[in-house]
Amino acid sequence: MFAPEGPTLRELAVQALSSVERGYDLLAPKFDRTPFRTPDTVLRPVLRELQGLGPFANGLDLCCGTGAGMAVLAQVCRKRVTGVDVSAGMLAVGRARGPEGGRAADAAGGGGPRWEWVRADARALPFGPVFDVVVSFGAFGHFLPRERPGLFGQVAGVLRPGGRFVFPVMAPTRPGSPAYWALLGFDAAMRVRNALWRPQFVMYYRGFRLSQVRAELARAGFAVEWRALPELGRRADGSPRGRLMVATRLDASAD
Numbered sequence: 001m002f003a004p005e006g007p008t009l010r011e012l013a014v015q016a017l018s019s020v021e022r023g024y025d026l027l028a029p030k031f032d033r034t035p036f037r038t039p040d041t042v043l044r045p046v047l048r049e050l051q052g053l054g055p056f057a058n059g060l061d062l063c064c065g066t067g068a069g070m071a072v073l074a075q076v077c078r079k080r081v082t083g084v085d086v087s088a089g090m091l092a093v094g095r096a097r098g099p100e101g102g103r104a105a106d107a108a109g110g111g112g113p114r115w116e117w118v119r120a121d122a123r124a125l126p127f128g129p130v131f132d133v134v135v136s137f138g139a140f141g142h143f144l145p146r147e148r149p150g151l152f153g154q155v156a157g158v159l160r161p162g163g164r165f166v167f168p169v170m171a172p173t174r175p176g177s178p179a180y181w182a183l184l185g186f187d188a189a190m191r192v193r194n195a196l197w198r199p200q201f202v203m204y205y206r207g208f209r210l211s212q213v214r215a216e217l218a219r220a221g222f223a224v225e226w227r228a229l230p231e232l233g234r235r236a237d238g239s240p241r242g243r244l245m246v247a248t249r250l251d252a253s254a255d
Contacts, residue, residue, distance in 0.1 A: 011026065011027070011030075012027075014026060016193070017193075017197060017201075018199070018201065019199040019200070019201065020086070020201055020202055020203070021086050021087055022199075023201055024086075024087035024089060024090050025087050025088060025090070026089070028066065028087065028089035028090045029089075031066050031090065032066055032093075036138070037065070037068055038068050038137040041232070042137070042168055042229075042242070043068060043069070043137075044231065045229040045230075045231040045242070045244075046072060046135070046137075046168055046229070046244060047075060047076070048231075049166070049244050049246075050072065050073075050075075050076045050133070050135075050166065051075070053076075053133070053164060053166070053246070054076040054077070054133070055076055055077070055078055056076055056078070056132035056133045056164075057077065057078055057079045057080075058079055058080045058081070058082070058113075058131050058132055058133075059076070059077040059081045059082070059113075059131060059133045059135065060073075060081075060083075060084065060127070060131045060133070060134045060158060061073055061081065061083045061084070061134075061136070062084060062135065062136040062139060062155065063084070063086075063122055063136055063137075063142070064083030064084060064085050064090075064091075064094065064117075065085060065087075065090045065094065065137075066093045066094040067083055067094035067097065067098055067115075067117075068137065069083075069135050069136070069137045070098070072135065073113075073133070074099075074112050074113055074115070075112075076133070077113045077132075077133070078113060079113050079114065080113050080115075081113050081114070081115055082117075082118060082127075082131075083115075083116070083118065084119075084122065085117075085119065085120075086119065086120070086121050086122070087119075088119050091117045091118075094117060095117045098115050098117075099112070099115060122139070122143075122151060122154065123147060123150055123154060124154070125154045125155075125157070125158050127158040128157075128158065129158060129161075130158065130160070131160065132159070132160055132162075132163045132164070133163060133164045133165075133166060134155050134158065134159060134164070134165045134166070135165075135166050136165075136167045137167065140167075140208050141202075141203050141205050141208070142202050142203055143202070144202060145212075148213070148216055149220065152165075152219075152220035152222070153220050155220070156221045156222065156249055159249040161250065162248065162249060162251070163248070164246060164247065164249070165217070165222060165245075165246075165247040165248075166245065166246055167244070167245050168229065168243070168244050168245075169208070169210065169244075169245055170232075170241060170242050171235055171239060171240065171241050174235075174236075183205045183206055184206065186205060187204050187205055187206050190203060191204075217245075217247045221249060222247035222248060222249060222250065223247070223248045224245065224246070224248075225246050225248075226243045226246075227244040227246055228240040228243055228244075229241075229242040229244055
């Protein structure tokens with residue numbers, strides 16, 4: 001499906017009946033040939049915004065998969081970019097396709113930041129406050145709403161004061177539109193699957209309410225702002241189809 005070299009329907013079915021970790025281990029070799037990889041049309045405007053916010057010393061790609069976000073970070077970080085993911089298979093593919101010798105080549109042919117790959121659960125990050133920027137692309141559907149406050153607390157804990165937590169968010173689908181019904185049907189099917197089958201595979205697209213997320217980030221110690229991503233177009237009412245959440249870690253010692 002998706003492409004001649006992409007996963008088959010049977011392979012996707014096996015993935016869907018596995019745990020999140022095992023499912024992505026199985027999908028990893030063909031992941032970059034599926035729509036699940038964040039497209040370059042989203043990565044490019046995020047990079048543009050990060051270039052305006054940076055440069056940074058150290059960056060973290062949360063739930064990095066095969067490393068599409070790491071390649072973005074490598075263009076705005078001077079010292080180190082780290083990818084963290086629960087799937088060993090995704091990390092192995094990313095490591096194999098990453099820059100040779102653990103270094104990112106810049107446009108001039110010199111060295112870039114060091115690349116590191118860490119297997120860990122995003123809900124229990126094994127780092128101290130050593131990062132200047134954390135990015136995440138398309139991962140939040142794998143966390144239940146009740147898990148988000150803890151997840152945002154983990155991100156706050158690995159950022160230095162003044163560090164940024166940055167991620168793109170697409171506008172919600174218009175009620176009654178084909179996309180709306182498709183996402184509603186997918187979430188309903190996933191809930192039925194998880195009620196009848198173990199282990200669970202958590203991937204829901206409709207539980208990320210922006211007002212609630214903003215409040216949760218504020219409680220985790222962030223100052224939050226939205227930035228429009230005009231490259232992603234506008235809806236019929238003129239509002240942007242895509243925005244960038246920029247959450248700045250406040251200095252807790254100043255409270």
